[in-house]
Amino acid sequence: QKEVEQNSGPLSVPEGAIASLNCTYSDRGSQSFFWYRQYSGKSPELIMSIYSNGDKEDGRFTAQLNKASQYVSLLIRDSQPSDSATYLCAVNRGSNYQLIWGAGTKLIIKP
């Protein structure tokens, strides 16, 4: 079992709809959770961070964390073609200073 798992996709969503991206993690001691967006050939860009159970909203983005079920999700409302990218979930286990990353979900927003 991988430490951080994501569906590789591609996930195809019509423009204007809600895109839902999911991530599960194996270490119950994990404390910090991050969503990054990565365009092809570019470096990851931080979208959201979440540290406690519940929802956190920032513009069109909402991160959801459920530590009991060990999953974190990202919702993108009113999806735009510019949202087409690979979305990476990263988890800090707390045992050292490294982030553990999923392989990413490729999101395609269809006009």
Added chain:
Amino acid sequence: DAGVTQSPTHLIKTRGQHVTLRCSPISGHKSVSWYQQVLGQGPQFIFQYYEKEERGRGNFPDRFSARQFPNYSSELNVNALLLGDSALYLCASSLSAGLNSPLHFGNGTRLTVT
């Protein structure tokens, strides 16, 4: 404010050679981390430095080394290059080495080993 800057952007090396990659963090950031990203995978942690001291090391061979300078810039060195070292090398800076300190990435160095 300038973001994280990395140099060079692209590099082609031959097996057995060594390479030095450079990184300047965002002004005020004291922590620098290095990651390796192979196509189709998430980044893999190599090193983290904070206040010029190594705070963490990933599962990479001793051919990989790094250091952080007094101005918080950093170098990643890789010796005896192998074909499998071909990847995007990412440098990220953060305000602190703490668990809740988000990483901000540079544009990366694309290393190709032939």
